[in-house]
Amino acid sequence: MMKKTIPIMIAAMLLTVTAFAQEAKTIQLPKPNMSGGKPLMQALKERKSVREFSSKELTPQVLSDMLWAANGINRPELGYRTAPSAHNAQEIDIYAVLSDGLYLFDALAHELKLIASGDLRGLTGKQPFVKEAAVNLIYVATLSKLGNASSEDAAFYAATDAGFVSENVYLYCASAGLATVVRGWVDKTALGKVMKLRPDQKVILAQTVGYPK
Numbered sequence: 723m724m725k726k727t728i729p730i731m732i733a734a735m736l737l738t739v740t741a742f743a744q745e746a747k748t749i750q751l752p753k754p755n756m757s758g759g760k761p762l763m764q765a766l767k768e769r770k771s772v773r774e775f776s777s778k779e780l781t782p783q784v785l786s787d788m789l790w791a792a793n794g795i796n797r798p799e800l801g802y803r804t805a806p807s808a809h810n811a812q813e814i815d816i817y818a819v820l821s822d823g824l825y826l827f828d829a830l831a832h833e834l835k836l837i838a839s840g841d842l843r844g845l846t847g848k849q850p851f852v853k854e855a856a857v858n859l860i861y862v863a864t865l866s867k868l869g870n871a872s873s874e875d876a877a878f879y880a881a882t883d884a885g886f887v888s889e890n891v892y893l894y895c896a897s898a899g900l901a902t903v904v905r906g907w908v909d910k911t912a913l914g915k916v917m918k919l920r921p922d923q924k925v926i927l928a929q930t931v932g933y934p935k
């Protein structure tokens with residue numbers, strides 16, 4: 723009885739350690755390239771929603787640049803971001819669903835932290851292209867960061883602030899020749915459950931990004 727239990731316990735411990743090592747995976751993004759790209763007026767001229775994507779992965783540099791443009795830190799001395807937020811609450815987090823897992827963008831460390839392994843792209847929306855595109859971003863608001871705002875104001879600020887992040891991504895994509903579309907047609911409750919969001923966290927919008935087909 724004892725002889726059989728010990729190897730089972732060791733196997734269980736190894737499985738736990740392996741699972742932890744997998745869950746602790748972090749993608750350290752290269753330093754964002756803050757120069758180049760198309761001039762702003764040209765990017766505005768070319769900004770549009772696109773719904774056909776190649777399945778080609780983004781290069782680490784493009785992923786880095788896109789996330790920095792979205793809501794990265796552009797004034798390190800103050801910790802302020804490329805996107806404005808009500809009362810500088812910085813309540814919008816970007817989750818990136820890549821082909822191998824769901825990641826949380828840590829703007830300060832400029833890295834992606836693995837939250838869940840596996841190809842979860844299909845859960846990020848109801849349109850078929852979400853399964854094919856390289857990246858689906860999910861904008862999640864932590865409403866408790868908005869302090870004493872009423873629930874009506876908090877919902878308004880969260881939606882507005884997510885919109886700024888989305889427009890940054892649109893402009894980056896126009897500037898870099900990528901395809902993108904922001905999406906509200908998402909089963910937010912189901913997605914929130916898969917993402918294991920807390921009650922004060924809400925999915926606001928999703929946005930698909932990839933190379934054009």
Ligand SMILES: Cc1cc2nc3c(=O)[nH]c(=O)nc-3n(C[C@H](O)[C@H](O)[C@H](O)COP(=O)(O)O)c2cc1C
Nearest residue numbers: 769770771772773847849903904905906907908927
């Ligand atoms: C809040 C919001 C939600 C949207 N939701 C979706 C969506 O679920 N699916 C989609 O294909 N496009 C969605 N769009 C994109 C709009 O359809 C698109 O912006 C509009 O048709 C204008 O096209 P343009 O972005 O090329 O100017 C959404 C846009 C906004 C601003």
